[in-house]
Amino acid sequence: MLGLTITQWLFGILSFLAIMFALMVVFTRNPVNSVLYLVLTFFCIAGHYILLNAQFLAVVHIVVYAGAIMVLFLFIIMLMNLNPDAEPRKHIVTRIIAGVIGGVLLFVMVGALKGAEQLQIVQGGPSQIGLVKNLGKVLFSEFLFPFEIASILLLAALVGAIMIGKRDTNTNDKDIINQ
Amino acid sequence: MIHLLIYKAVICVAVFLLALGVAAYATLWERKFAAFLQDRKGPNRAGKWGLLQPLADGGKMFMKEEIIPNVSNRSLFILGPSLFMVTAVMTSAVIPWGKPLMFHGKLYDLQITDINIGVIYLLGVVSIGVYGIMIGGWASNNKFALLGAVRASSQMISYEIAMGIALIALIISSGGSLSLKDIIEGQDKGVCNFVWQPLGFLIFFICALAETNRAPFDLPECETELVGGYHTEYSSMKLGLFLFAEYINMFISSAIMAGFYFGGYNFPFAHELYEAFGWAEGSFAISLFGFGVYFIKIFLFICLFMWIRWTLPRFRYDQLMNLGWKTLLPLSLFNLALTVVVEYFRGTIHF
């Protein structure tokens, strides 16, 4: 089939789907649909990880990103007032600024990718480096310090969330459902 | 390659039909069981002992009018129950159902796939299961449905943490493999993991009840407050999928508990028994017998689920959240510490 192996075919299909879903995230009007397309994008990326035999990364991508962070996003979007009349109208200046910032980000991304061309791509059979066992050995010896720092980061996030979350509990909003 | 694909396709369909059949008859058994506990007869008109009742119920679901409310979000409304059903079925993909089977001189696993991150895969699929309920409840654009969906999803995510930590303790005491097959084969000698993880099992069991939204954790569809909870607006087969997926979830979580903590298809003195019968390794008889034993365990767990449902009253929401965060989470960490101490005395690790 065009001289491509099955892996290459799968890579192509997954990449196409990932990019398409990523574009859909931006182009859909409904924020809930955007979140769902983002989840699909994550699944495609998890598929890429599996093709690279980085199984732990793949499943963590699903558990943490699709299963936790996106649930949080969905929670926030679903429990906001999404009626069309409550939608804030963006001022033209805001739109221009947003466009400029997005453009700069794109520029930076393209610039970063230019360096990637020189990377040597290691070919060969499926590497076993991404399996949980090998990953754990490295994580708990060589990358011990970043691992412990990560817990401090999580602690800071937890404290921050509670600080912000608890601040407006004494506002007595009638519209807010409590349980 | 084609050979492998056919074998995998056959086993996929077989497992799927198994899950479907068990779920269908679990609905009948639930009604019979409830009837028994309440001193009634239960369904007994459709066929002998009501054995055709699940088919009648299924047929009825197909024949009902499909209602999609005007105010709902059409595509998401359909997506919700579909996703819930798909995720319920996907959990069955990593469960080994019996000893490998010898067929035409080759050994075939009675498992869809043996991946070496099976445990985290289960956790991942369970965490995706939240989407079905959330999307369905929100897309209905009904206040009861929204409340039910929010309750269900925050309940499910709250109990996922304790479940994950209980599983870590299990992995440590079962020898450090994330593959379900390894965990079950590790109990081959007749000592099941429950011996080392009694507290872990209790935590996992409570979390399984909460994850499947079974009583006493059925607040998301608590009919006295929320009509039908997240499936208030659903009718026809879309409602059917929601209800059906709940039974599939119950079946799969029973299978997981029986496999993780009670040896799955292994049982004490299995090898002695097989030798006494003169059954060779990989023979059809051993596979079938192991499968039968596994199924009895699963059946007992399903009965336990039902017994609890028809005995205990429902939690209040604050009690539910407090149980999840303030009791089960510290308890599961305590269980982890305990496991480490026990492993030290078993000689797995040294100073």
Add this chain to the structure above:
Amino acid sequence: MSTASSPLDYLPILLMFIVALGFVVTTMVASHWLGPKRKTKIKLDSFECGIESEGNARMPFAIKYFLVAIIFVLFDIEVIFMYPWAVNFKELGMFGVIEVFTFIILLLVGFYYMLSKKALKWEE
């Protein structure tokens, strides 16, 4: 039992997904064709116990649910980090235990803070 594993192990999961999806699509389409269609405007209104529905269900919610979701994300990451340790429990030995329990204790400090601030107090 072998540690070697390849992407091919995941193909059956895709197959299972196709089987499940096929079933769902079939039942959906079948129930769509089989069921009666007698729609009226009132029937298609959202259900509010028989009285006329008021407004819709797009409304703001209590902050506690968001807090639960955020705390869940953090603890979920913690749990995921512990899996590579559990797999290497024997090899890492006591050193690994100390590492992970330092990690857990740091998060328990946050947990204690959360409880002392009554962030998850549902009784009010």
